[in-house]
Amino acid sequence: MVNLSSFSSIHFLFYSLVISLSSTVICGGIETDHEALLKIKSLITRDPYGALTSWNDSLHLCDWSHVYCGKRHRRVTYINLSSQGLEGSLYPHVGNLSFLRTLSLGNNSFQGAIPQEVGGLYSAIGAMLPNLFWLQLWGNQLSGPLPASISNCTSSKLLELNKNKFSGHLTVDFSKLTKMEIINIEDNLFGSKEADEMKFNDSLKNCRRLKSLAFGNCGFQGVLPRSIGNLSNQLYELTFYGNQLHGNLPSSIGNLVGLNKLSLGGNQFTGNIPSTIGKLQNLQDLYLYENQLSGQIPDSIGNLSSLLKLSLSSNMLEGVIPSSLGNCHHILSLFLNDNKLNGKIPVQLLQLSSLSITLDLSQNNLFGSLPTEIGNLNMLTTLNLFDNNFSGNIPSSLGGCSSLLRLSLKGNLFQGMIPLSLNSLKGLVELDISHNNFSGHIPRFFEKFKLEYLNLSYNNFEGEVPMLGVFANESTFSVLGNRRLCGGIIELGLSKCKETSKFTKKLHLYLIVTLIASALFTATCLAYAWCKKKRKSHLSPSSTSERHLKVSYSQLLKATNGFSESNLIGTGGYSSVYKGILFEDNDTFVAIKVLHLHTRGAQRSFMREFEAWRNLRHRNLLKIITSCSSIDFQGNPFKALVYEFMPNGSLHDWLHSSGNTSRLNLLQMIKILMDVANALDYIHNHCLPTIIHGDLNPSNILLDNDMVAHVGDFGLARFLGTSYQNNSTGIRGTMGDIAPGIIGFHIYLHY
Structure with a gap:
């Protein structure tokens, strides 16, 4: 432990003081312990939780709260008063508790100096250092140089001195601390401005059990030595952020293959990022932000397959973003902002579905259009x-x-x-x-x-x-x-x-409906003639049927986030339609139509629609991806159809929804009507058997990314010349298909 007598004039808030001893000498008796504890209580000015209420003569001191005695000699060995909101000062003769092994007073508000008499806790403080198991003095206001005597803590595994005000040259010889596992001296005021200030790193190579080395925000200056690569292969955390280190990053850093976290941000490093960094395949967090690194991001960074967070922001990196970053399949956050990167965003980067926190490419020289893969x-x-x-x-x-x-x-x-x-x-x-x-x-x-x-x-x-x-x-x-x-x-x-005058509005409507009617007539005639000409070249869709992806109830449950209401995009008499992501098909967006099998007629609607899609294939018909006929987790029958997702919704949405401020322009309306006409011509004249849709309306006309119309919902369809034709009793909806001209008039009424 630190030579506490050297801090006798240091005033601080006593947030964390843990003194652990491993050798004892009997001096005094139980009366000495009793007197010392009562005097400790007398100097406590605030006890909000009543932690010391039981400290009186009515109980044996071994029965007092927060006091622990040895079973054999019944002397005080451990006092734990941490986090009790206590205020006051520390009794000078706490050293009289000669059997005390641990004194825990952390997270309180003790003030004043560390009493010199604490050194009285057996044969003086320096003598016990070789047997000290761990030392925690973090979160105080301790200042001055860190005593070199810490080098004598040869049995210690943990050294936590962070969040203090230690200063000066770090003179600890770590080569003797061969059992050390964790060293944390972050957030102090070291820094002597001497040329060999980082020389202490050389002595760390003997710490072969070292797992965590935290030297961040300490004011260190100098160059990170090549010997950093000689540290323990068990080291999983290395932090030197927020110092004033300069020079190149040593390539030997690639030897630290056990690292999970490497934090070197907020320094003055220059030169290239060494390609050897790609050897750190266990690395999860890599922080090199706010330096002066230049050159290109090495392709080897794509080898960091375990990477979760990467920050290279605020450097002078140039060139393109390496497509190899697409190999980092677990990455959550990526910061490449404030550099000199150019080129386009690599598509591979936008295929990282793991990116769930931040993607920051700002303040660079990137160009081109934003890829659709976004x-x-x-x-x-x-x-x-x-x-x-x-x-x-x-x-x-x-x-x-x-x-x-x-x-x-x-x-x-x-x-x-x-x-x-x-x-x-x-x-x-x-x-x-x-x-x-x-x-x-x-x-x-x-x-x-x-x-x-x-x-x-x-x-x-x-x-x-x-x-x-x-x-x-x-x-x-x-x-x-x-x-x-x-x-x-x-x-x-x-x-x-x-405001537009009423006369102008009427004139616009008159011109629009005239243009629509003329264009529709011409387009329908041309489409019919073209389809008639190509009729013989069409293959029967049933002869070229595709093999569809097989999905289960659980897969659809996962795709829709448990058929959540937030994914619900439509409800009808026989079914509900959900938006989902089919992870088994390259994360494809789909629309999943779940049948209400408890509703009379739903089973027949499912079979009718399935039969229709089995015989259909046309660019203006909604594409079916697969179907599912199974049971849910309660053993109930479950049936669903999975369709291609139409991101621009239905024609009904564009005509009636208050959320859509954009109107269909004339060319879009004509194009939609032509698409519907092509779809109807196909199912009427080019299908075997001929199919009558039975319920064509704007809600069943769906629009894709390019505003191409697709006719869907064949749940009320009729199949001429088949048993389905004769089994249509009680079917609701239109007995024949609505002509595209009627759809066009519907568009006009809502324009």
Whole structure:
């Protein structure tokens, strides 16, 4: 233990003092212990929990609370008063407790000096150091140089002196501490500015049992020596963060193959990251942030297959992001921000579904469009891409990042409208897309988000500023620099939005319906002629049926997070439809239609729809991936159909949902009608047997990423010329298919 008499003039809050002894000499008797404990109590000025209430003459001292005696000699061996909220000073003659082995007074508010008499705890403090098993003095205000006599603690396994104010040159000779396992001297004021200040590292090579070495935030200067690679192969933690170390990182660091954590951030290291770092395959946390490292990120970093957290931020790294990072399949957080990286984001990086905390690529020179694979990061909570040179439209797949809480795209070259798919990012609390070239109207669905901060400033947005949700408080959002905006709350000072006259609206409607009717007639004729011409070349779908992936009830349960309500996207009389991720099929987004088998007619609907999909294949029909006929965990029958997920919802959503502020333009409406016409022509004229849909309406017309229409829900279908045709009694819905022209009129009525 530290020579306590050398600290007799040091005043401190006594947060943690543990003194452990392993040799004894009998001096005095039980009366001496009794007197010493009562005098200790007399100097306690505050005892909020009554820890010392039982310390009186009515009980034998061995029965007092927090006091422990030896069974044979009935002398005090252990006092534990930690975390009792005690205030006061330490009784000088605590050293009279000659049988005391452990005194624990941590996490209290003792003040004053460490009494010199503590040295009276048997033959003087220095004499007992060789037998000291562990020493904890962390969390106090101890100062001055660390005594070299600690080198005599040859039996010690643990040395914790962190969170004090020790200073000066570290003179401890660690070569004698061969049994040491944990050394923690973080958060002190060492640093002598001598050239050989880090020489103490050389003496650590004899500590072959060393598991944790924590020297962070100590003020050390100098170069990290090559001898660092000679440390114990059992070492799992090495921290030198927050010092003033400089020079290159030694390649010998690759010898420490047992490391789980390497923290060297907040120093002044220069040069390249050594490729030997790829040998540390047990490494889980790697922190090299806030240095002056340069060159490229080595490809060998992809060998760190156990990596959970990687921070290389605030350096001078350049070149492209290595695609080998895609091999780090367990990584949770990745910080590459504030460097000089360029090129595009590697697709392999965006396929790391493990990324669930932070991906920060901000403040670099990255360019190109944002890959559609960004939607794979469906567990990510923070995505920072600000201050780069990204361009193009935001991909609709970004809506797949449904766990995002914070998203920053500011300071790039993005353009176009905000995609409707971002409506799925309902958990966002911070969104910053300022200083880009976004245009169009501000989406109304932002009103329903629980945003705490929204920055849309310095773009090209136009039209009315919403007034609900985050838009109701001027301090929580910004729309500065968008010159064509109007309306909003009065504090914005924007001009009032102009209203379109009734005559202009009627004229627009008249022109629109005329154009729709003309274009629809022409398109239908052309489509029919083309389909007629190609009819003979079509193969019967039943002759080329695909093998479908087999899934179980448990797999679908997992895909939908237990058929949770948050994944529910629709409910009908016979079924409920859930959004899910099919992990067995490369994490594919799917729509899972679960039949309500307790409802009369549901079984027949399932068989009818399954039979329909077994005979269908067309680009404008909803694609089935597989089906499931099984039992649930309670033994009840379970049936479901798994379809391709349509991220843009149904035509009904676009026509009726209040959350959709964007309207279908003329070309989109014509395209949707043509897609529906193609689908109906196919099932009427090119299928064997001919199929009548039976319930065609906007809810059953689904739209994919590119706004291509797909007809779905064949639960009420009729099969002409088969037994299914004659077994349609009681079927509800349309007896024949609705013509595309009627769908077009439906679009017109809601335009």
